[in-house]
Amino acid sequence: MTAADHHRPIVESAPQSAVAQATWRSEDDTAAFARQLAAQPLLANAFITLHGDLGAGKTTLVRHLLRALGVQGRIKSPTYAVVEPHEAPDLHIWHFDFYRFNDPREWEDAGFRDVFASQGLKLAEWPEKAAALIPAADVAIHIEALDEDARQVTLRAHTPLGLRLLQGLSA
Numbered sequence: 001m002t003a004a005d006h007h008r009p010i011v012e013s014a015p016q017s018a019v020a021q022a023t024w025r026s027e028d029d030t031a032a033f034a035r036q037l038a039a040q041p042l043l044a045n046a047f048i049t050l051h052g053d054l055g056a057g058k059t060t061l062v063r064h065l066l067r068a069l070g071v072q073g074r075i076k077s078p079t080y081a082v083v084e085p086h087e088a089p090d091l092h093i094w095h096f097d098f099y100r101f102n103d104p105r106e107w108e109d110a111g112f113r114d115v116f117a118s119q120g121l122k123l124a125e126w127p128e129k130a131a132a133l134i135p136a137a138d139v140a141i142h143i144e145a146l147d148e149d150a151r152q153v154t155l156r157a158h159t160p161l162g163l164r165l166l167q168g169l170s171a
């Protein structure tokens with residue numbers, strides 16, 4: 001292990017699983033993380049799930065990420081539509097919020113299977129509500145509020161792509 005490795009936030013790693021921890025002291029830290037994530041080329045075809053209580057900061061992270069990726073104009077949140085598509089330069093992005101998802105037939109009817117099979121970045125809040133249908137996330141981001149502004153964050157890679165993404169973040 002080199003001195004550089006020693007400082008990497010990956011605290012545990014195995015061929016298919018890796019965990020990294022972070023603390024965001026304020027929304028500025030959240031935005032800085034979003035910029036770091038946006039700079040990863042592998043993000044362009046990744047599926048990222050966002051976990052945490054209401055108000056944890058899932059949507060806030062997504063909004064900072066969309067901006068960092070170059071999405072212009074007003075950023076609408078899904079919630080009622082379940083999914084909101086966005087366009088960034090050379091990149092399709094789908095922002096899902098499954099909080100109100102309760103009819104599995106909607107998965108096929110709304111074409112979500114096709115979305116997950118196509119090129120682009122997929123972000124999903126409340127993936128638990130579509131657990132039987134949703135594919136495995138490349139990276140799952142768990143956000144926990146410590147106080148008004150501070151967040152404890154755990155990133156878990158569940159695929160080889162996710163693992164490489166986390167390694168890129170900590171490089």
Ligand SMILES: Nc1ncnc2c1ncn2[C@@H]1O[C@H](COP(=O)(O)OP(=O)(O)O)[C@@H](O)[C@H]1O
Pocket residue numbers: 024025026027028029030052053054055056057058059060061125148149150151
């Ligand atoms: N460090 C932080 N990261 C993200 N959001 C933060 C942070 N500090 C304060 N907040 C605030 O917490 C709230 C998070 O709300 P939101 O992103 O809608 O949560 P969720 O989508 O998890 O329900 C926002 O009002 C945001 O401004």
Ligand SMILES: [Mg+2]
Pocket residue numbers: 058059060097125
């Ligand atoms: Mg939200």
